[in-house]
Amino acid sequence: MFDLLAKLESQFVNFLRIAIFIVMVWIGGLKAFHYEADGIVPFVANSPFMSFFYNKEAPEYQKFKNPEGKEVAANIAWHKENGTYMFSYFLGSVIVLIGVLTVLGIFLPRTGIWGGLLTFGMSIVTLSFLITTPEVYVPNLGGDSPTPHYGFPFLSGAGRLVLKDIIMMAAGLVCAADCAKRIQGITRLRFQEK
Template sequence: MKRILLAGLQFLANTQPQFINLIRIAVAIVMIWIGGLKAFHYEADGIVPFVANSPLMSFFYNKDAPEYKEYKNPEGQEVAQNIAWHEQNGTYTFSILLGLVIIAIGSMHLLGIYYSNIGLLGGLLTFIMSLVTLSFLITTPEVFVPNLGGDFPTKYYGFPFLSAAGRLVLKDVIMMVAGLIIASDSSKRILISLEK
């Protein structure tokens, strides 16, 4: 039994470089998929609260927060009046451009398997992008469960009770660390190639 355990540990230790490449592929899949979805109205509508409330990003929109709350499309629906507002706000244009950036970063992770310099850049950009995304936990009111009051008040609202939007944002902790691991591995590979 001990021999099997040691063999398993040795296998895992020896395959770490391949697992880092799996991280690259996993990050690429997530980024390319989500980046591609940014071309669709429902995804563009979904990021409005984050962008509109962010001091780092709100300048990309033409309208001020929290005006967007009046023009929120229910997910899967498109109300003509709301679409017109989002077009005036620049919601769809910004979302498409953001999607292209995210797809480019995701593609860098795939290329990073073969080109360490590109992998380093992709890892660092993923780290920075994740920091910006995690800042939404501070700037976006919708990330915590609201106090709805009414007939069935609950004591589970506000911090630390994350809404669906908050849970989505919190997952970027994993992306942030993955970006650092990828940047670290790419740096190691660059240093090895410089020593040759």
């Protein structure tokens, strides 16, 4: 069994590339829909790296949240003024591109290294939301519990979703390292042929 697992290592790395591709294309593609664009507003609006993409400042967005699966015309108008949808289309395209670059690493290691490194970089930005976005922690809604369960370290649904990006960060580095190793192997082979 150990021999089999060792022999399949390169296939497992390719599976990792395919997994990154699926997640990136799916999530990136969803950025074309209002509910997903609305859902990223707290992250973008509170981020020192991204908030300049919006026209309105945090926390104004809190008054214009659309419940998932429902669209309120006044809220949509606010999001259009904010630049929510245009930014989401742009971000979605970038995410899909990163997924494509990563999966191309199966065949093109020089392309795949960029996909892996960009996956790593995107994950750093996403994980920064754990510091900048209040909505990633359970809010204090009151209650009679003698031990309150809000604030750090109690992650909300949004926080649990963000934390998972540490896996994408590691996966991006594994894919980039594999591409680098393959590029080195090709370079050595060419050097030996001369």
